[in-house]
Amino acid sequence: MSASDYAVRLENIHKSFGSNEVLRGISFSASQGHVLSIIGASGSGKSTLLRCINHLVVPDEGLVHIGGETLRSHKRRDGVAVSSDPRQLERVRARLGMVFQNFNLWSHRSVLQNIIEGPVHVQGVPKNQASDYALHLLAKVGLSEKKDAYPSELSGGQQQRVAIARALAMNPEVLLFDEPTSALDPEMVGEVLRVIRQLADEGRSMLLVTHEMKFAREVSDRTIFMHNGLIEEEAAPDVLFGQPESERLRQFLRPTH
Numbered sequence: 001m002s003a004s005d006y007a008v009r010l011e012n013i014h015k016s017f018g019s020n021e022v023l024r025g026i027s028f029s030a031s032q033g034h035v036l037s038i039i040g041a042s043g044s045g046k047s048t049l050l051r052c053i054n055h056l057v058v059p060d061e062g063l064v065h066i067g068g069e070t071l072r073s074h075k076r077r078d079g080v081a082v083s084s085d086p087r088q089l090e091r092v093r094a095r096l097g098m099v100f101q102n103f104n105l106w107s108h109r110s111v112l113q114n115i116i117e118g119p120v121h122v123q124g125v126p127k128n129q130a131s132d133y134a135l136h137l138l139a140k141v142g143l144s145e146k147k148d149a150y151p152s153e154l155s156g157g158q159q160q161r162v163a164i165a166r167a168l169a170m171n172p173e174v175l176l177f178d179e180p181t182s183a184l185d186p187e188m189v190g191e192v193l194r195v196i197r198q199l200a201d202e203g204r205s206m207l208l209v210t211h212e213m214k215f216a217r218e219v220s221d222r223t224i225f226m227h228n229g230l231i232e233e234e235a236a237p238d239v240l241f242g243q244p245e246s247e248r249l250r251q252f253l254r255p256t257h
Contacts, residue, residue: 006065007032007174007205013052013062015045015081022048023059024229030174030222033203037216037237040226041252046209047101049226050178053207054096055083066092067173094122097167101179103159105151105166111138112147115166123170130169137165141195157188164195175199177208213253217241225249 009029015022022045030036038046051057053064055071058081064071069092072084083089105114115134119125125133138144141161151159160180167175177196181189193215200206200219210216216223217237225233225240227248233240244250 005032006030007034007067008036008053008207009065010049010053011063011065013049013059013064015048015052015057015059022229023052026062026229026231028224028231028234030205030207032205034221035200035206035208035219037208037210037220037223038226039210039213039216039223039252040232044226045229046226047178050176050207050209053176054093054098055089056098058083066095094170095173096176097170097172097174098176099160099163099167099178099180101183103151103156103163103183105159105162107151110148110150111143111154111162114151114162115169118166118170134165134169137168138162140168140198141165142191155188156184157191160184160188160192161195164192164199168199173205175204175206177206177210179209179211181210181212213241225252227252 006029011027013023013026026049038049040046048057052059055073058073060075060081069088071089071092073081074084075081109117112131112134115137116127116130119130119133120127135144135147138147141164143158143161146154146158154162180196181192184192189212193212196208197219208216220237223235223237223240224231232246233244233249241253244253
């Protein structure tokens with residue numbers, strides 16, 4: 001496969017925080033139009049790995065390939081890892097949409113204002129054009145009637161759906177989801193998963209860190225199981241969930257059966 005066939009490709013990603021080595025040499029690739037889910041126990045490095053893709057966490061070592069571009073990092077004299085080309089990083093980040101665990105909406109802006117902020121101020125899209133597209137996206141996530149509401153007036157599930165619409169407003173090539181349902185009450189999880197499933201059905205390239213095992217099995221093209229900062233197992237979801245090879249993965253999945 002050529003570089004352009006991959007949505008994301010990582011090579012030998014390492015990351016430590018002080019003496020804690022969180023990622024110990026991670027390499028994988030995610031194909032265009034596919035959903036890759038990343039599962040594992042708390043502390044296995046899943047969220048750190050996802051954040052290394054857009055250099056929200058800058059790797060100490062290794063390469064991140066987004067389409068045909070390669071993000072590199074180096075360490076300053078004080079030992080802190082930084083992106084090697086900030087202008088390139090800004091350009092590549094515009095191609096990635098990220099949905100966080102805790103929504104990260106601007107509390108002082110309406111739903112519509114939250115969604116159009118990036119297209120208008122980062123991409124230079126005319127405000128009326130951005131607003132029209134934002135309304136289309138709100139309809140897509142089932143929140144047309146909430147365009148003038150503020151985040152504090154929304155449930156957690158509604159806020160997360162707005163956050164998804166905000167990520168989509170930038171027309172990203174790849175969507176990154178970091179535990180998008182973990183901060184939600186159980187009755188609100190389904191409404192967010194329905195939106196993510198719809199995006200998967202549309203053939204969007206997505207990387208999904210999740211603890212929703214049933215959903216990961218149903219929606220993913222490929223699944224990675226992480227343990228102690230390494231990829232313990234990687235396979236198609238039916239194989240990984242149905243015929244786990246490692247004892248660690250069998251133990252992890254046992255409570256879900």
